[in-house]
Amino acid sequence: MTNVLVVGSGAREVAIARKISQSNLEKSLFCVAPDINPQILNLCKDYMTSSLDRVDEIVGYALLKKISFVFVGPENPLAFGLVNKLAEVGIPSVGPKKEVAMIESSKAFARTIIDSCDKDKNPQRKEFTSTDSVVDFIEELGGNYVIKNDGLMGGKGVKISGEHLMSIDEGLRYATEIVENGGSFLIEEKLVGEEFSLMSFCDGLTCKHMPIVQDHKRAFEGDVGPNTGGMGTYSFSDHTLPFLEKNDVLEAQKTNELVAKELFKKTGTPFVGILYGGFMLTKNGVKVIEYNARFGDPEAMNVLSILKTDFLSLCLAIIGGSLSGMDVKFENLSTVCKYAVPSGYPDSPKKGFLVGCDITDENLYLASVKLDGGALLAGGSRTAAYIGKEKNIVEAERACEAGVKKISGDLFHRKDVGTNALINSRVKRMKRILG
Numbered sequence: 173m174t175n176v177l178v179v180g181s182g183a184r185e186v187a188i189a190r191k192i193s194q195s196n197l198e199k200s201l202f203c204v205a206p207d208i209n210p211q212i213l214n215l216c217k218d219y220m221t222s223s224l225d226r227v228d229e230i231v232g233y234a235l236l237k238k239i240s241f242v243f244v245g246p247e248n249p250l251a252f253g254l255v256n257k258l259a260e261v262g263i264p265s266v267g268p269k270k271e272v273a274m275i276e277s278s279k280a281f282a283r284t285i286i287d288s289c290d291k292d293k294n295p296q297r298k299e300f301t302s303t304d305s306v307v308d309f310i311e312e313l314g315g316n317y318v319i320k321n322d323g324l325m326g327g328k329g330v331k332i333s334g335e336h337l338m339s340i341d342e343g344l345r346y347a348t349e350i351v352e353n354g355g356s357f358l359i360e361e362k363l364v365g366e367e368f369s370l371m372s373f374c375d376g377l378t379c380k381h382m383p384i385v386q387d388h389k390r391a392f393e394g395d396v397g398p399n400t401g402g403m404g405t406y407s408f409s410d411h412t413l414p415f416l417e418k419n420d421v422l423e424a425q426k427t428n429e430l431v432a433k434e435l436f437k438k439t440g441t442p443f444v445g446i447l448y449g450g451f452m453l454t455k456n457g458v459k460v461i462e463y464n465a466r467f468g469d470p471e472a473m474n475v476l477s478i479l480k481t482d483f484l485s486l487c488l489a490i491i492g493g494s495l496s497g498m499d500v501k502f503e504n505l506s507t508v509c510k511y512a513v514p515s516g517y518p519d520s521p522k523k524g525f526l527v528g529c530d531i532t533d534e535n536l537y538l539a540s541v542k543l544d545g546g547a548l549l550a551g552g553s554r555t556a557a558y559i560g561k562e563k564n565i566v567e568a569e570r571a572c573e574a575g576v577k578k579i580s581g582d583l584f585h586r587k588d589v590g591t592n593a594l595i596n597s598r599v600k601r602m603k604r605i606l607g
């Protein structure tokens with residue numbers, strides 16, 4: 173009997189818990205999270221509500237429930253060292269220790285690791301702890317720059333010139349704000365191209381790659397508005413994207429492999445978990461935008477919903493260091509996933525209103541919700557995701573749109589995610605950029 177503890181209660185963790193529960197192996201599921209997600213609750217033998225920074229409480233719970241391994245969904249507990257504390261009492265995790273989870277929690281560390289193993293994938297950049305010489309560096313970059321708060325910001329700490337920062341003064345103001353809050357930041361060259369995500373299962377030595385997914389970080393249709401945790405994602409049945417050549421995919425795969433190796437070399441700690449490379453294809457080739465130390469959300473829904481290999485066996489191979497002997501297979505289906513989010517998201521989201529949906533629908537993934545008696549209330553962050561999974565992208569988008577529309581409440585979603593119109597415009601844009 174394998175007792176699996178899932179940490180977190182968002183849509184990504186629904187995807188993880190659901191896939192583990194579908195395994196042929198004998199298992200029991202447990203969950204610890206600040207809120208009760210009714211879809212996860214229905215799959216669990218036991219569920220503890222706890223803030224995820226209470227590391228000792230979570231470790232105590234894992235010992236009490238004789239947990240075989242822990243699957244850590246979100247980034248914060250990885251950065252706090254939950255995996256380190258679990259390892260001290262002999263409980264393994266799918267999720268890296270904090271010394272290597274830094275690939276996500278520090279953008280400066282990530283850039284240093286890439287410099288050591290695959291330098292060409294880095295944009296020009298400089299680290300700052302004060303606003304001294306900020307203007308000089310912005311001018312050196314020709315005014316095309318990105319400012320990144322160097323901490324865990326839930327995808328919301330990045331501001332881009334020409335989009336969020338309309339003048340050097342505005343850039344300087346954002347830099348000042350970060351410094352005044354005690355933070356540090358990076359200024360990077362603004363890369364121009366199409367983004368794609370490549371996630372790899374990683375046991376410390378071997379990486380097994382997942383299908384490529386494209387996320388939509390901007391809040392509103394037409395890729396405008398503030399950055400979010402991700403409004404929607406799609407993947408193609410051939411596991412690549414129409415604007416990528418085979419070699420671009422191979423390069424991204426190679427980079428994930430090099431980064432996993434370099435992390436071990438630099439820290440002596442193997443990266444065990446999900447390594448998520450965020451890439452951009454530019455006129456100068458494939459570049460790294462960021463690394464995450466966990467499944468993407470919503471990307472987890474795209475890949476796990478088409479994973480053919482038994483997921484619990486795969487998790488056991490990740491913690492057992494035997495991934496090289498595992499045949500990891502995905503169905504040849506296209507997927508489109510869209511988030512319904514509260515009005516005002518991400519800057520001033522409404523919350524506490526009633527959300528209506530069929531929680532038994534296997535294509536629905538509840539995220540930021542609160543249970544109030546029998547009622548489901550919006551928690552304020554992304555509310556629920558819906559996935560369409562079909563032979564081709566057009567049908568997958570249609571199925572997704574039909575499902576996401578049915579989620580009721582003071583919500584909105586991006587209708588353009590996964591549509592032919594948007595994908596074709598991206599392919600055309602990429603052709604223009606590549607010349």
Ligand code: AMP
Pocket residue numbers: 295318320327328329330332360361362363364367389399450461462
């Ligand atoms: P991150 O939190 O690093 O993923 O950044 C959020 C979003 O900002 C990315 O998905 C990109 O759209 C954008 N971004 C980050 N870094 C750069 C860069 N160097 N050039 C252009 N866009 C970037």
Ligand code: GLY
Pocket residue numbers: 327387401402464467468469470471
């Ligand atoms: N969807 C992007 C992320 O999970 O960081």
